[in-house]
Amino acid sequence: MVTAPDGAATGHEPARPDISLGPRARVALQLGSVGRPVIKVWALSVLLAGLAVFVYARAVRDLVPLATPIDLPWPAIAGLFCIGELLDVQVHFRRETHAFSLSEFPTVIGLFFLEPSTYLVALLVGSGVALAIQSRGHHPVKLAFNLSDLALNGTLALAIFHALVDVTGPPGPPAWIAAGAATLTTSVVAAVAIAAAISLSGGAPQFQKLPEMIQFGGLVALANTSLALLAVSILWIHTEAIWLLIVPVATLFVAYRAYVSEREKHERLELLYASSRILQNSPQLDSALVALLAHAREMFRAELAEIVLYPRNELGEGLRTRSTQEGEPEVMAPIALAAADPVRQRIVQGGAAFLHAPTRGWRARSPEIRQAMTCPLVGERGLIGEMTVANRLTQGTSFLGDDLRLLEMVASQAAAALENGQLEQSLAELSRLKEQLRHQAYHDSLTGLPNRALFTEQVETRLAHAAGGSPLTPVVLFLDLDDFKVVNDTLGHAAGDRLLVAVAERVAGCVRIGDLAARLGGDEFAILLEDRPDLGRAIAVAHRIIDALQAPFQIQGKEVVVGGSIGIAVPRDAEERAHDLLRKADMAMYTAKADGKRRLAVFDPTVHASIVARHELSAELAGSIARAELAVHYQPIVDLTTLQLTGVEALVRWNHPVHGLVPPDDFVRLAEENGTILELGRWVVVEACDQVMQWKRAGILRDPVALCLNLSPIQLQEPTFVEDIEGILQRTGFDPNELVVEMTETAMFRDSQATIAKLEELRARGMRIAVDDFGTGYSSLGYLRRFPVDILKIARDFVVPAASQPEDWAFAHAIVALGRTLGLTIIAEGIEEPGQLDRLRELGCQMGQGFLLGRPVPPDDLESVLRANAAAADAIMAAARAGTIRAGWPQMPETVELARLRG
Numbered sequence: 001m002v003t004a005p006d007g008a009a010t011g012h013e014p015a016r017p018d019i020s021l022g023p024r025a026r027v028a029l030q031l032g033s034v035g036r037p038v039i040k041v042w043a044l045s046v047l048l049a050g051l052a053v054f055v056y057a058r059a060v061r062d063l064v065p066l067a068t069p070i071d072l073p074w075p076a077i078a079g080l081f082c083i084g085e086l087l088d089v090q091v092h093f094r095r096e097t098h099a100f101s102l103s104e105f106p107t108v109i110g111l112f113f114l115e116p117s118t119y120l121v122a123l124l125v126g127s128g129v130a131l132a133i134q135s136r137g138h139h140p141v142k143l144a145f146n147l148s149d150l151a152l153n154g155t156l157a158l159a160i161f162h163a164l165v166d167v168t169g170p171p172g173p174p175a176w177i178a179a180g181a182a183t184l185t186t187s188v189v190a191a192v193a194i195a196a197a198i199s200l201s202g203g204a205p206q207f208q209k210l211p212e213m214i215q216f217g218g219l220v221a222l223a224n225t226s227l228a229l230l231a232v233s234i235l236w237i238h239t240e241a242i243w244l245l246i247v248p249v250a251t252l253f254v255a256y257r258a259y260v261s262e263r264e265k266h267e268r269l270e271l272l273y274a275s276s277r278i279l280q281n282s283p284q285l286d287s288a289l290v291a292l293l294a295h296a297r298e299m300f301r302a303e304l305a306e307i308v309l310y311p312r313n314e315l316g317e318g319l320r321t322r323s324t325q326e327g328e329p330e331v332m333a334p335i336a337l338a339a340a341d342p343v344r345q346r347i348v349q350g351g352a353a354f355l356h357a358p359t360r361g362w363r364a365r366s367p368e369i370r371q372a373m374t375c376p377l378v379g380e381r382g383l384i385g386e387m388t389v390a391n392r393l394t395q396g397t398s399f400l401g402d403d404l405r406l407l408e409m410v411a412s413q414a415a416a417a418l419e420n421g422q423l424e425q426s427l428a429e430l431s432r433l434k435e436q437l438r439h440q441a442y443h444d445s446l447t448g449l450p451n452r453a454l455f456t457e458q459v460e461t462r463l464a465h466a467a468g469g470s471p472l473t474p475v476v477l478f479l480d481l482d483d484f485k486v487v488n489d490t491l492g493h494a495a496g497d498r499l500l501v502a503v504a505e506r507v508a509g510c511v512r513i514g515d516l517a518a519r520l521g522g523d524e525f526a527i528l529l530e531d532r533p534d535l536g537r538a539i540a541v542a543h544r545i546i547d548a549l550q551a552p553f554q555i556q557g558k559e560v561v562v563g564g565s566i567g568i569a570v571p572r573d574a575e576e577r578a579h580d581l582l583r584k585a586d587m588a589m590y591t592a593k594a595d596g597k598r599r600l601a602v603f604d605p606t607v608h609a610s611i612v613a614r615h616e617l618s619a620e621l622a623g624s625i626a627r628a629e630l631a632v633h634y635q636p637i638v639d640l641t642t643l644q645l646t647g648v649e650a651l652v653r654w655n656h657p658v659h660g661l662v663p664p665d666d667f668v669r670l671a672e673e674n675g676t677i678l679e680l681g682r683w684v685v686v687e688a689c690d691q692v693m694q695w696k697r698a699g700i701l702r703d704p705v706a707l708c709l710n711l712s713p714i715q716l717q718e719p720t721f722v723e724d725i726e727g728i729l730q731r732t733g734f735d736p737n738e739l740v741v742e743m744t745e746t747a748m749f750r751d752s753q754a755t756i757a758k759l760e761e762l763r764a765r766g767m768r769i770a771v772d773d774f775g776t777g778y779s780s781l782g783y784l785r786r787f788p789v790d791i792l793k794i795a796r797d798f799v800v801p802a803a804s805q806p807e808d809w810a811f812a813h814a815i816v817a818l819g820r821t822l823g824l825t826i827i828a829e830g831i832e833e834p835g836q837l838d839r840l841r842e843l844g845c846q847m848g849q850g851f852l853l854g855r856p857v858p859p860d861d862l863e864s865v866l867r868a869n870a871a872a873a874d875a876i877m878a879a880a881r882a883g884t885i886r887a888g889w890p891q892m893p894e895t896v897e898l899a900r901l902r903g
Helices: 038-058 076-085 104-113 117-134 139-162 171-198 209-238 239-281 285-298 342-350 362-365 399-444 454-467 484-491 495-509 537-552 576-594 606-621 664-674 675-699 723-730 752-766 781-786 806-822 834-843 859-882 893-903
Strands: 089-093 096-100 304-309 317-324 331-336 354-356 372-379 382-392 475-480 516-522 524-531 553-555 557-561 562-568 600-602 632-639 645-656 660-662 706-710 739-744 768-772 793-794 825-828
Touching: 038 117, 038 139, 038 171, 076 104, 076 117, 076 834, 096 362, 104 117, 104 139, 104 209, 104 752, 117 139, 139 171, 139 239, 139 475, 209 239, 285 317, 285 382, 285 399, 317 606, 317 675, 331 399, 331 768, 342 354, 342 372, 342 382, 362 606, 372 399, 399 454, 454 516, 454 524, 454 576, 475 576, 475 675, 484 495, 484 557, 495 516, 495 524, 495 537, 524 537, 537 600, 553 806, 562 576, 576 600, 606 664, 632 675, 645 664, 645 675, 645 859, 660 664, 664 675, 675 723, 706 768, 723 752, 739 752, 752 768, 793 806, 806 825, 806 834
Parallel strands: 562 600, 645 706, 706 739, 739 768, 768 793, 793 825
Antiparallel strands: 089 096, 304 317, 304 382, 317 331, 354 372, 372 382, 475 524, 475 562, 516 524, 553 557, 632 645, 645 660
């Protein structure tokens, strides 16, 4: 008989136990110890066993045995079943194994000479013993499936045979037909069961191969059945002559093995010839080696084949070409070969092919190899390298001596081909690979432009050339895209990458041969060219690039418009290096951005000095809190009708030990840039809340007074900002209803959804929200509806001089009217003249602040005014109680507050 093909795991799967199936077929199923495949095969085994019981109960149990001239002991038939299972001839092809056996021989004899139930006992006992021997250490489902399949095939054979046979004398053609029908039917059933088991176990579906399995299995079953019928006839007529069958049976078995051996020898010769043809007909070394290794994998039924060419010295890198069962081939890849590499050492010392399992040193180079055979590549000039074939595809098999001898012949052909002119080609390939690696190291992988390393190297070369007396000087242009982050945030990073590629193409198209355009990283590019001292050409190129970037880009079906700002730098002395030029061009680019973007700027040493000073100031700002250099000044906010104090705005000042009092406009932005704004903002909140609470506890602030604090959008981005503010208020005892947080319109629109959420949390805790400098930012009625706003502060730009024309007050008038319509409080900033105060009163503005009403002053100065106000209030209240005057504030705010705070 013949088996079905093996199912086998790939090289990426763990090895799993095989299951030998049936007395007429074996197949290796790939199963884990648990999981759905195992459960499915168990279910199939139960189904087969159930069918066997059903057939036995309905068609076998009551069968009458044939009247035979002799009685054969059932253990003898069981022994034949056992021998038939243990002795077979296997043919391997790729992942498949076909096994030939003589199991039909005891099957046919048992059908004729054993009582039906006794036949089943002999079948299950004899084959079961053989299966138990073969299944030691394997999954228990193996034995269960085999026994179930045996039982079903046995009952079917009995039912079919006894349904067709009618023996009244020596067996004739009708009995022969009955026996053939029984063996052929069970051969088909076994093939179907095997295909189902392989498919259910997770292997490749086998039903498309089923016709081939049935055809081949049927032919073998028919041949074995014919030989068995001859044995039946001899036993029936002349029992002693049965011994004469030993020779033809043994001859048939030997013939099977001889056929297989000759077939394999023929295949090896064909494969060896194919190897030679591949090496002779492939013009290129890389294609020849890849084809040869793929052929070697097929030849040896292996997952992996590779050739490693050794370097000329022990410390160099080798070149590895590899072909695997799955994945792309690896061609001439550099590989480090340690001096202590065990495989290389054994090849150098022994000089012969050998079989081996992976050692620690081998695993370091190729950890995926489980078993291998390696052969040296030796030419007339010595050792060239090694050839390895690894990981047998067919489970349960390993490389043998014949395989090793065949590998030696293939390796000999490969070595001769390499030495006959192709070794030089491998060295050229190595040079090409080195150039490729150098290109990758010096070029940007996204745009293909030179990268920072190559650009810096070229700048150094041009600087050295200019130092030699060249009339031209190297010029560096530093390009940074404007608003590139918006594209990434709105369309995604993939769109941003495509935009960078398109930008690189336009930039490269704006320079001439001899110039160098590079991508430094992110959205930063640089151009290196040579120009005269007037920089006429450099400026022209910069304008050309800026104009080229103005045109829209088509990205993901949308028009994207970005601009670019360019800084230009030239060397000023012979000591300057490439990084100096890049740094200067970078600073000039920031100057261009500060001037309005989409323009260019040439590096100016005076600008550089201011940038350096700004950098130093930024570094000193980080320690200003610890050095107690910061202070909070307070500017009054008054009711414009009564001139009574309604609030104070806390304004931070920096008392620099060298530069004196630094205004917030000069250092708050620095604090946002270097990250100290968080610590600075927290310090201001704590300081201001503590100060107001001190005034309240001292009794000089009796009525509720609002404390206004300016917020940076960076503070709102902190996840714990609201909780931090709430904690400060709780520790200081400050009433959240008296706290007003101010933000500019522009700051509110940064990450608007998160900003709205944070502001709503602040309002939920009782705090009020003010829009500072209203009218100078977005000024959209839509955002007033979306944002939780309580107060609008009219920007000082709209509080014009009192002598101005009425239309100049139109903006202030409109803001007041808008606030009254929306139910918002209006505070005017920058009130410096009495006429402005009168005009704002006429417009209906509720509150205001400015130098007329009080300058920002240190807490001690404001405290003295507050104490004077409190004393005056006490005096007025005492007079009111005595009946001297009526209670109120007739002239006190003007005579005390304004006189003291105007300065």
